[in-house]
Amino acid sequence: MSTGGAAGAIGAIGRAAATAAILATGALGPPLPATATATTAGAAPGTTAEAPDTPAAGTAAGTPPGTAAACTAGTGPYQRELEGHLRRRVDGVQDAADCEAIRGFQRSNAIRPADGYAGLVTFRTMVAVAARANPNARGGCPVRPHRVTCVDLERQLLWVQRDSAVVFPPVPVRTGRDDEETRPGWHEVYWRSEDHKSTLYEDAPMPYAQFFDEGQALHGRPGDLYAHGGSAGCVNLSVPDARRLWDLLTEGDAVYVWGAKPGTED
Secondary structure: OOOOOOOOOOOHHHHHHHHHHHHHHOOOOOOOOOOOOOOOOOOOOOOOOOOOOOOOOOOOOOOOOOOOOOOOOOOOOOHHHHHHHOOOOOOOOOOHHHHHHHHHHHHHOOOOOOOOOOOHHHHHHHHHHHHOOOOOOOOOOOOOOOEEEEEEOOOOEEEEEEOOEEEEEEEEOEOEOOOOOOOOEEEEOOEEEEEEEOOOOOOOEEEEEEEEEOOEEEEEOOOOOOHHHOEOOOEEEOHHHHHHHHHHOOOOOEEEEEOOOOOOOO
8 A cells, every 4th residue: 555655665675675684683672671760750751761650658458358448559750640631639749539530540441550659551541541532633643545553752652543533542652762763754564473573682572563664663562561661663562452453454554653752852
């Protein structure tokens, strides 16, 4: 399928060469081990040292069977963002009502543990939920009559649209870290490998891999999606989201990447 004037679309020769290169050397897989230092509350999301999800205080122990545990999580690094989204008073300080509201949001979006802590997973899910009504409201992703997979580096979101209709709702992603950024611009899916293993990173699993630019791929990442603050250039999704995207896309589909991940700008 033509990408409608997309610069850098891979032709038959380039596509074959890129596929051969991946088969010989492996694709960019999960990142090299890195030590990330947790940020303080209010840190910029998407930096290479994003705050962890470990709460300052857990739920109360010894709660009688059948009784809801008290929500006792402390203030999280994304407290203000969650307070604003949930229409709570935005003061950046957790109280019992804030905790219950965040826990309700977590339960509604299948986030585990649902402990009321405003951590990174909850924040990333919040960004995707907030974008559902109109992810392309800013007009960053070009509208085309065919399917376009949109990768918004700034918000760390991916969705798929055809014309102006969203056919795959926005989901959180993890893109390339500083100096290994996901390459912006027009691309197309040129090779797919359902059960891919990286030869660059000790056979690390890259399930539902869909390659779009010289080894950079859309693929699932088992385990902690947000570890190390960024990938080596691939667009990482949760494995369930990667599976759903695999079922939708095919070779030749357009991919458009734009913006800059916070913490990677020059």
